[in-house]
Amino acid sequence: MKVAVIGAGAVGMLLSAFALKAGIKVSLFTKREEQSIRLNHSGLTLIQSNQDNPETLSRGLSAQPISSWTTEGLDAVIVSVKQLHLDEVLGILSKKRIKVPVIFALNGMGHMEKAQVSLKDAPLYGSVLTHGAKRSTDYEGVIHTGKGTWKAGSWRGESETVEFLMKKLQEAGFFSSCEENIEKLMEEKLAVNAVINPLTALYQVKNGALLDNPLFKENARAVFKEITKVIPFKWETVERVIVNTRKNHSSMHEDIRLGRETEVDAITGYLLSLAEKRQVTMPLVSFLHHSIKGVERSYDDDR
């Protein structure tokens, strides 16, 4: 079996590493050519946070820049790029008709609708990934910072290949499964992220502060309550995620801290578009959306 993994960030490398461990051949497509040269030369290193020894995987791995994209010989495609590179990647993928299943490992929801339009024949799978992953600074590779799950489910069409892939990954020690109602799971993840990410980015605090600081918690609950106008979910789900990631910085907090563009369009932006369709108002989500986009915009300003 051979899969293409598009995007060699933390998540792309994590998925590639466990696929390789499962004996699956991996074509890893990188944004920059240097990274694929390094990966072909030194292999991909996986560091499990609870183990001392980094494991370097090179058997079955071939890396290449996304510019040399090809569908040849593939059984499945996994897309694991940031939202902000999605349009570019979909543009490249859509140039060659794909008939094998394409699984998206991205935050948010909007990308599935975009993929539906630009990718014609392929079965499409959405997924929710809660494994923790962080790029290694010492190696070309990834640190598996926390065990979670990877749940994929059909968005359009069905494929036994995906079930086989998830089973193989699961056997390699990477909790993975196929899910019936992936849309619901993705929505719930998005809703939880919409509570945690903008607030932690705005306050520049670790996730745990949203429970530990009673005033921040009050605001988190108010945002949660507003989101339930368009996506039904439980406060307990938010609490559970915060407890499990108590000491982490959310991705949006990191992005803001490092002066990078965030995924706010895919998160609060998506909620606001839902709200507009259903003609409900979301003053807090709207405020948070503008706040994060405003902060992004002010990176270069004199404060």
Added chain:
Amino acid sequence: MKVAVIGAGAVGMLLSAFALKAGIKVSLFTKREEQSIRLNHSGLTLIQSNQDNPETLSRGLSAQPISSWTTEGLDAVIVSVKQLHLDEVLGILSKKRIKVPVIFALNGMGHMEKAQVSLKDAPLYGSVLTHGAKRSTDYEGVIHTGKGTWKAGSWRGESETVEFLMKKLQEAGFFSSCEENIEKLMEEKLAVNAVINPLTALYQVKNGALLDNPLFKENARAVFKEITKVIPFKWETVERVIVNTRKNHSSMHEDIRLGRETEVDAITGYLLSLAEKRQVTMPLVSFLHHSIKGVERSYDDDR
């Protein structure tokens, strides 16, 4: 004529300096004894931002710690402490019956209601001050950073002394006047502060960013609109204040930056109490209130 000025922060020293320039005797009551010793020893220095020469005023000035509070020989009292020291100061003032007018030069509104209860006989005046003042780091004194106005008006009772005082200050070059409807002016100032202060503190930006950054402006307008539910005022007023203070850091921004307690209770807290009385909801003001109080609370936390 002799006035007591209670509180020798930037505003207290600014008012004292111009009173001295107007030939009025000033008893300046300080929080700490050291400051009154320095003031008695070296005088109070006034630096006008457009002039080179600092002016040191000592004739007619006597400074003492607030612990030695006395009402003897006074024609008026000016209170210019921070909201967070108000209760303590009212406690001290209320120990000796005051019959001369008491003028409050504080932000917010809530202090007038408190003063009404704790000070029995005195005519009470509220005021709105838009002069810019900053403590001097080189001298025991104050920098007059921007010319504004000081408008005072009766809250309870009347006194010709206040009119005389304002006229004297005006003659000394410090724009001052008596106003009929001071409550309305104070409310409007509070409403404007409630837009500018929490947002600039949260985003850690200069006041001007609330107009220059279109996304921050959108949020400022949304907060403004919410506040008009309880206090009628115009967006143009907010814009004018921002334009005039474009390059300044708001006091709340400074307080947050320096890890100090803010005046958020007197500003958004007051609005929320109004909203509760009138049974309207203010999701954004409430969010901002909790945000600032939450940030205050997290000063010592590991972020």
